[in-house]
Amino acid sequence: MKPTDIGAPDYFHKVVDCQWACPAHTPVPEYIRLIAQGRYSDAYMVNWQSNVFPGILGRTCDRPCEPACRRGRVEDEPAAASNAASSVSSASKEPVAICRLKRVAADYKDDITSRxxxxxxxxxxxxxxxxxxxxxxxxxxxxxxxxxxxxxxxxxxxxxxxxxxxxxxxxxxxxxxxxxxxxxxxxxxxxxxxxxxxxxxxxxxxxxxxxxxxxxxxxxxxRGRDLDVPGRKEASKHIHLGIDWLSSVSFGHVTKIAKRVIVLGGGNTAMDCCRTSRRLGGDDVKVIVRSGFEEMKASPWEKEDAIHEGIPILNFLVPKAFLHANGKLTGMSFDKVKAEYDAKGRRNLVPTGEPEQVFECDEVLIAVGQExxxxxxxxxxxxxxxxxxxxxxxxxxxxxxxxxxxxxxxxxxxxxxxxxxxxxxxxxxxxxxxxxNGEDVANRPPPMVNMMSQKMGIHEWSYDNQISTDNRFKVPWRDTQITLKNIKIEVEMGFDPLTGFKEAQRCLNCDVQTVFTRDLCIECDACVDICPMDSITFAANGEEKELRGRLTAPADNLTQDIYVSPELKTMRVMVKDEDVCLHCGLCAERCPTGAWDMQKSLIQMTYAGPSCRDKHSPVKKAA
Amino acid sequence: MTYLLKPKLHHPTLPANRLGYTRRDYEGKISTLCAGCGHDSISAAIIQACWELAIEPHKVAKLSGIGCSSKTPDYFLGNSHGFNTVHGRMPSVLTGANLANRELLYLGVSGDGDSASIGFGQFAHSIRRGVNMVYVVENNGVYGLTKGQFSATADKGSKSKRGVLNSEESIDMVMVALQLGATFVARSFSGDKAQLVPLIRAAIEHKGSAFLDVISPCVAFNNHEGSTRSYDYVREHNEAVNRIDFIKTRDAITTDYAPGTVQDVPQHDGSVLRLRKVDAGYDASNRVTAMNYLQQRAQQGEIVTGLLYVNADSEDLHHHLNTVDIPLNQLNSKDLCPGLAVLEKVNAAMR
The missing domain is CATH 3.50.50.60 (FAD/NAD(P)-binding domain)
Known part of the structure; x- marks a missing residue:
């Protein structure tokens, strides 16, 4: 393999999984560190610059960052019987609660209007x-x-x-x-x-x-997608499109719903519809989806929230007809289906042949998609x-x-x-x-990448490199006795500052990069020996696929790069698998020559303004 | 050295051995040696070898004396027995422990000061008695804890960090061990785990006194130009005579070798030690030729590494003393006191 070009702006960006996964590329570890330091306003401003709505997103974001979070790959599986003798810790694999930490910044910040x-x-x-x-x-x-x-x-x-x-x-x-x-x-x-x-x-x-x-x-x-099955017109008084109904609720035009409600659809809108119904008088609210529970589009935590409020989610049921009598909706009938996968792996929902199922209801909310x-x-x-x-x-x-x-x-x-x-x-x-400004819009500005050594002393770094072994903390819910009575009472209460700190400490600081300098290395193996994740190898060079297989621990996650140095004195190369690196800095602490350094890679996107233009405005000379 | 504990988290694919332990379970406390010390690599190699052999940690006794090297048993096998003796007395304490309980694996860890100076006599007698042990000398040619004076193994003519030339003859521990009748003698380099780990495994499997001289650069006081124990010097002058490719017969033989390039050494338990010869003329089963060879190469400034000598018919101290198979510390008064009737019989025979 050729030596890795760590100067390429994307190389270290990809190591910061959360930031890379975020569409707006928010510098997540940067603001999480600020939260841990109690600098909530600073953390908020880092967010505000990048994602504009920290308080809103801290409650509602779809959080693509969390499935990407390295913490979710490095924590231990709960101790299995097979390695019961092993004394290593037994946490579960969970990412950092990035989204809810964003809310911590928003909740505890000072007045930031002057900034x-x-x-x-x-x-x-x-x-x-x-x-x-x-x-x-x-x-x-x-x-x-x-x-x-x-x-x-x-x-x-x-x-x-x-x-x-x-x-x-x-x-x-x-x-x-x-x-x-x-x-x-x-x-x-x-x-x-x-x-x-x-x-x-x-x-x-x-x-x-x-x-x-x-x-x-x-x-x-x-526009909410409608559902054209028999009875739709006749019972239309009691059938509503989910997003329209939600906005009517939002504006106070709708304040009540009947006792028995069926919500059709498996996305987040369906989850909002069913939970709203529970608060407006729906006692018997159920969600019915075509797909399986697992494939539902709704975020897992939103499903969890709905189930917590006593809302059953019934799956593999395809709507057949709205049942009505005298212009009044009485229920809905469904066909039971099962998922079958064809040779190309595409899913088909095929009838099981079981008799149709009927659920009685007074109102239906359709949340089967938006257009x-x-x-x-x-x-x-x-x-x-x-x-x-x-x-x-x-x-x-x-x-x-x-x-x-x-x-x-x-x-x-x-x-x-x-x-x-x-x-x-x-x-x-x-x-x-x-x-x-008359420029070519296709010529996009690169992000700003700033590498800063974190070394303060022999064993001192300007980030906290001790790895917390805490499991992910749960955001407390307000009692359903209270929340189901008033639609305006927020369910999630957010982390208190201490829990916020502990959750922030779970962050691995993936933006503090391990930077290797070939010319300083004496190949003493100290870094190989200390690395808790077996991420470092000194070996003869080879093709990537073959090289990945003969590292200290195999680098099987192909979505994660391996970092290859130029050839060393012994004709070997240093290979580091970025996949499960804890960024604990022990390689750099053990390095006698400073060949390893921990450097923070602050990646900031370029925004509209002079810096995004091809022709920067003339630099003002100091007087 | 670092102040942080090594995080307990580990690679998701970290394998477990036959006992269900991962390599991490064989680790000890965090090392307080200088960053980049060769000794830490030796600790890592011992951890790897013990994990590979699926050794039960409670069946190991680590013994050491005084010095940087003698601190290291704290940094590996954290669940094993340990004894940190006074300076240079490790071999005697080890001999005593071995006599009391022959069932444990005895790992003697020492340095060039501990074994070649203050404990030289102790070292010599434990070897010549054939105590069943693995005796590892972490040899850096320098007194690191007292800031860099030459040790007794420093080569004549080599230069200290402060520029002083060593005018005294050096002790070659391997030659001494060979002469004293060690039945397993090897030399390796802390910076070459591919060689070191199989050597430690073979030494553990060996019955009798196994001696391992491991060149281990002192990164703080003996890793400079003019030193003959620096990472660079050892790499340039390292002459491996052979490589151990597998140890147990139960390991599959996956490679074919040209005739004459392999030396099979049968072990006491019926297994075979297979050596891949790097130097085709080297015979690891002949003590006299090995000693001659080592002398010749040393004269040329080469550091010969590999399994230098192994005696397939080795015997140990317990064999010489004809002790019982049951460890002495498990014998109770019933075993030791056969009773009045037997005494009468013995007395009668004397009359």
Whole structure:
């Protein structure tokens, strides 16, 4: 293998699994360390810069970072009978509670308003229209406004926030949190207009002072998919589309539901629907899904929350008909199915042949998916659509076939989640900034990578390298006796500062990298001997596949790189498997020559503004 | 050295041996030696060898004297018996322990000061008595704990860290052991675990006095230009005469060798020690030729490593003394006092 180029910006970024997995690439270990130090405001600002909504995401994020977390790979399985004699610790494999730590930062921070950017004194004369006031648009607004853009956000709802405000129930996300974080953005001198946009053409054709230099579409996936089975029309008074019903609840238009409720669908919206129903009078609420329980789209923790509130989830049932009498819904019938996989591994749901199952109910909520809808974009205004009626959008630049129109969030590529919307927003903001400066939007700025040695003394590092053996801490729930009575009472109570500290200590500091200097190494093997995870090997070089097999411990996880040094004096190379490295720094502590160093790789994405442009504004010389 | 404990977490695929123990279960406390000390590598090699042999930790006794090397038994086999004796007296205490309980594996760990100076006599007698043990000398040619004076094994003409030349003759522990009748003599290098681990395994399996001289660079006081015990010098002058490829007959023979390149040495328990010869002319079963060979190579400044001598028909101290098979410490008064009737019989025979 060729020596690893650790100078490539992605190499160490990939080692920081959480940051690499996060669509917005939030520097997770960096803010977790700040939380451990009690520097909540600093931790909050690291988040705010990267993901814009720390308090909101700290409660609602889909957390792609957590399945990626290295901690989930290095903890021990519960002691199995086969190695009962072994004295090593027996924890379970669980990632760091990254998402809930984000909330810790938001909960315990001081007033951070003085740290937010100020609305610029001088505008740059460019006008940007953002359609929809959801997370994608607000992220664009946050990135552009401080750079002097005149940003106007349009939304048909009177308050900004989009689906964050209309679809997420209050018992998961209190309104004050939304008001606070949306307020930070609107406070940057952004114009918010409560106005439904009826025509993209009209905006594109605006002239003179009213014209917009760029338009961003962040209208989400606002239409709930319906279920066309017999009885749908006849019983329609008692059948509702999940997301519409949730927003009616959110605005207080709906305050009650019947006693017996069936929720159809297996996604997070279905989970929100069933839990909301429990709080509005539904005593007998059940979720019924087509797929198996395991394959449900809902996040595991949301399923857990629903089950905790006494909501059964019945699986492998395909809706057959709505049963009704005298215009009144009486129940639903289902066919039982089972999953079969064809040669290509595709799943088919085939009937089991058992008799249909009937469940009585008074109301049904349909949460079987969301769709995009662009009735206000004229098909002759230049925006190209594909065969699924989705706009053609460049995945990197977020630009549509009309150069000045950009898309982001669910409006761009269909339903995803808030953190993806934020990531799209950052990218679109960069594109808009470059576009308005006459630059090629395809030429994207690299991230900033800063390597800093953490060495303070012989055995002192500026990070805490002792590995905590605590298991993952559970976020306490408020008693269901209280939460089921009031829809506005938040269920999760968040970590207290001490638990937050302990959970933060579980983080392995994967951004503190093991950096190897060939010329200093005397091949004494000290690092090989001390490494608790057997990650380091000195061996003859070879092809990657073969080399991975003959390391101190086999490097079988091909998604993780191996770090190969140039050839050493003995003609061998140093090979380090990044997969399960604890970043404990013992290799560097044991190294007599400093050939190993622990260096923090701070990877920060580049945002809209002068730094993202090809031609940086001239550097001001010191006087 | 480090202040942190080694985290208990381990690689997900870390294998367990026949007893269900992982290699980590054979570790000891965290080392307090200097970072990069060769001794720590030897500790790691002992851990590896004991894990591979699936040795029950409670059936091992680690004994040592005084010095950096003698501190190391604290850093491996944390669940075994240990005895840290006064300076140079490890071989005598080991001999006594061995006589009392012949069932344990005796690991004597010592250094060049402990064995070649203050304990030289003790070392000599334990070897010549054929005590069943593994005697490891962690040989760095320097007094590390007192900041770098030459030890008795430092080569004549080698230079100390402060630039002083050694004017005294050195003691070659391997030559002494051969002469005193050790039945297993090997030399290795702490920086070559591929050679060292099988040697330790073979020494553990050997019945009789097994002597291992392990060159172990002192990273703080003897790893400089002019030293003959530095990592670089040893790597440049290391002449391996053979490699142990497998030890037990139960291990599958996976490689074919050209005739004359392999030496099979039968062991007391019926297993076979297979040596792959690097130097085709070297015969590890002949003590006299081995001693001549070592002298010649030493004159040329080479450090010969490998299994230098092994006696397939070795005997140990218990054999010489004709002791019972039951460990002496398990004999009770019933075994030791056969009763009045027998005494009468013995007395009668004397009359």
């Amino acid at each position: 937010l950017p100020k609305p610029p004194a001088k505008k740059n004369g460019k006008r940007i229209a953002l359609i929809g006031a959801g997370p994608a648009s607000l992220a664009v607004a946050r990135d552009l406004a401080p750079n002097g853009y005149h940003v106007t956000v349009f939304d048909e709802v009177a308050k900004a926030g989009g689906m964050i405000r209309t679809q997420i129930p209050r018992f998961r996300l209190p309104e004050e949190v939304i008001d606070e974080e949306v307020g930070y953005i609107l406070g940057l001198g952004i114009e918010f207009r409560h106005q439904r946009i009826e025509s993209l053409k009209a905006i594109l054709e605006m002239k003179g002072d009213d014209a917009y230099d760029a338009i961003f579409v962040g209208t989400g996936a606002p 995009n809808s662009f009735p206000w974009i004229e098909r002759d205004c230049g925006i190209e659509f594909d065969k699924w009626a989705m706009p053609k959008v460049d995945e990197k630049t977020m630009q549509s076939s009309v150069p000045k129109v950009f898309f982001g969030g669910d409006a761009a590529f269909g339903p995803k989640n808030i953190i993806w919307a934020v990531a799209h927003g950052h990218e679109a903001a960069i594109s808009i900034d470059k576009f308005c």
